[in-house]
Amino acid sequence: MFRRLAIIGGGAAAATLLGELLDRETPQPLQVDWFTGGGRRARGIAYGTDSKHHLLNVRAASMSMFAGKPRGFLDFVQRDDPTIAGTDFLPRHRYGDYLETEVARALQQGHARGHHVNIIPFAADALVPEADAVTVVHGDSSHRVDAAVLAIGALPAPPLAAVSAAALASGRYIVDPWQLLANADEQRPAPRKVVLIGMGLTAVDVILELSARWPHAEYIAVSRHGRFPEAHLPTVAMPADDGAELVDAMRDAPEIARWMRLLRETISQPDNEWRAVVDSLRPHIPGLWSELSLVQRTRFMRHARWAWERVRHRMSPMASDAIDGLLRSGKLHRHRGRLHAVDVVDAGLHLTVAHAGTTELLDADLVIQTVGLDTDVRHSEHRLIRQLLTNAHIEPDPLGLGVLASRDGRLQHGEKHWPNLFAIGSLLRGTLWESTAMPEIRQQARHLASQLLGD
Ligand SMILES: Cc1cc2nc3c(=O)[nH]c(=O)nc-3n(C[C@H](O)[C@H](O)[C@H](O)COP(=O)(O)OP(=O)(O)OC[C@H]3O[C@@H](n4cnc5c(N)ncnc54)[C@H](O)[C@@H]3O)c2cc1C
Structure with missing residues (x-):
């Protein structure tokens, strides 16, 4: 078990991981340094908006922060308005309220269990991982911890090359x-x-x-x-089956052209609504992505990515x-x-x-x-990412999809994975492909908390 932890990032992924950690009984109390990077704690860009025009693009019933409490967000909003349904698409600022409330609750509960959380409202400037510890630097101060987690979300997009x-x-x-x-x-x-x-x-x-x-x-x-x-449809489309047959067929032939054909065939069957077919693949995406060779992933990025993003998001x-x-x-x-x-x-x-x-x-x-998510660390000006790359503490994904890591989030350096340096969320797109939305992030947070605590 790692006792002294650092979480780097102030958005929903960091908040969810913190909630998972503080919710558990541990043999020894935890000491967590949480570098939130400034801004509105827990909300990040997605849920920091106050606009009524900005709605969640996932139904309320699927937006819980915690994998073990699937009704979390729905219960939270129904406390104020029992007429809200699980199928509703709610304003994102309500989700920000939920994140903040859950973090406050977790901090209180953690305190009662003896855990100590040091909230540092600044960006971490540098990380120095070693075999048995990680040093986190911000400004003139440094913090030595047993393990650190990068939860920095997507990177600020640089201007497009065509712009003078x-x-x-x-x-x-x-x-x-x-x-x-x-x-x-x-x-x-x-x-x-x-x-x-x-x-x-x-x-x-x-x-x-x-x-x-x-x-x-x-x-x-x-x-x-x-x-x-x-x-999305106004109502939920029920899948004709659990998608297992399609997933098996895809596993048997991990080639993008074949996968596109299989998807088209499945969707063309009379009982299959295409959204339900796409959604049924979601839990299998990390496994399917890991089956693809670099050549096939490159082909996906060139020929199928746009179509996938349009139907999936x-x-x-x-x-x-x-x-x-x-x-x-x-x-x-x-x-x-x-x-x-x-x-x-x-x-x-x-x-x-x-x-x-x-x-x-x-x-x-x-x-x-408005080009959306950028996770290409190779050209990023993000200070911490630059420092980690310059010192060869992390390796970029060859397709510009974040950093190389194991499926459980351990960051890679050279041929090895650090035992004590992890990432959660968008930086793991190269490893998991779908790794940006709450349904994926809450699963990652749950598994990561178990790893960190040696459960
Ligand atoms: C506009 C928009 C709408 C979305 N809508 C939905 C939705 O409806 N449903 C859904 O499931 N997903 C949605 N998403 C996906 C969204 O990415 C996730 O739900 C979630 O917000 C990701 O949280 P995160 O913590 O990984 O990243 P972020 O929210 O980006 O948070 C990262 C945080 O890390 C901080 N940080 C960066 N560098 C450092 C550093 N060096 N030190 C300390 N802190 C640092 C940043 O300041 C930021 O606060 C949306 C995304 C966007 C952009």
């Missing part, structure tokens, strides 16, 4: 959309034309919020395929209706193409977008990068 330095300097190209949304009172004049680069769930959030803030602006969303994510029916309404009213347009350049022209920006051998120019007052 002048466009970046103009203040009209927004790299971090969450910062723009958070500064609701900023005195920016309302733009006439806003272009979004990327059409995933981040773009949906940004469009819904900004179209309420700037109702007279025109919005153009650009992506290579020109399509928004699929939507779906928007709520309400968000989908709102997007459809904006498209119908002509306030929102979809544009298919690959971004080649963003330059400053007169008082605005010009975008060069290419599709099917032709090039088009779009002009905009404001361009917002």
Whole structure:
């Protein structure tokens, strides 16, 4: 059992792991240093929003923090409003309230059990792992612990390569959309034309919020395929079976082309609703991903990733209706193409977008990068990640999907895994593929707590 622990990260994954640890009886009390990195503790970007337009993209009944208490979130919201159903898609700020409440409860319970949690509202700058200890450095102070967990979520996205330095300097190209949304009172004049680069769930959030803030602006969303994510059904689609036959067939032939064919065949059967088929694969994804060779994973990233993300990470029916309404009213347009350049022209920006051998120019007052999750540590400016890479304490995933690790989250250096340095959440995408949402994170937190405590 590790007695002195450090958790690095202040979002939902760190909060869930802390809750799992403090909830358990241990032979000796724990000493936990929790580096939260500043910001609103436990909420992270996803649940730090106060906007009523930002909804969970998972039903309330599936959003518990804890694998052992599946009704956790639902019970929490029903205490205030018993009419809320498990199938509802609730505002994300309610989930933030739940995270904060659960952390406060866990801290109180942990205290009663003799555990000590030292909350440090700063970012960890460096980690030095050794065989029997890890030293965590922030500023001038250092903390020696038995084991440390990286729970830093996704990395801040760098600007796209096509964007000129002048466009970046103009203040009209927004790299971090969450910062723009958070500064609701900023005195920016309302733009006439806003272009979004990327059409995933981040773009949906940004469009819904900004179209309420700037109702007279025109919005153009650009992506290579020109399509928004699929939507959940208002009711739950029941799977025709548990998906075991499909998973077995996929295991027998771990090739992306074959998997796509199998999926298409399964979905085309009359009793199978495609969402139910996709969802039935979810618990098997880490196992299936581990069957793929690097060549096959590369093929997935090139040919199937976009289609998978679109059907797997779906928007709520309400968000989908709102997007459809904006498209119908002509306030929102979809544009298919690959971004080649963003330059400053007169008082605005010009975008060069290419599709099917032709090039088009779009002009905009404001361009917002909504490309979603970045876990490519190879080019990241994240201070801690840079330090860990420079000192060869961690290894990047070759496809830019986080860091190399074992399936139980132990980080790799050279050919070995550290016995005492772990990660949870998005950094493990290279190992598990699906590793960003709460249903995956709560399972990881449960197993990680067991490993750390030697249960
Ligand atoms: C807009 C959005 C909506 C989402 N909606 C859903 C949803 O409806 N349902 C769902 O299941 N999932 C959703 N997700 C997925 C989401 O990633 C997870 O649910 C969850 O928020 C991930 O938490 P995390 O702690 O891993 O990462 P984050 O929330 O990103 O937290 C990481 C934290 O670590 C801190 N940090 C970074 N570096 C350091 C450092 N050096 N030292 C200390 N702290 C550091 C950061 O400041 C941050 O607070 C959504 C994600 C986004 C972005």
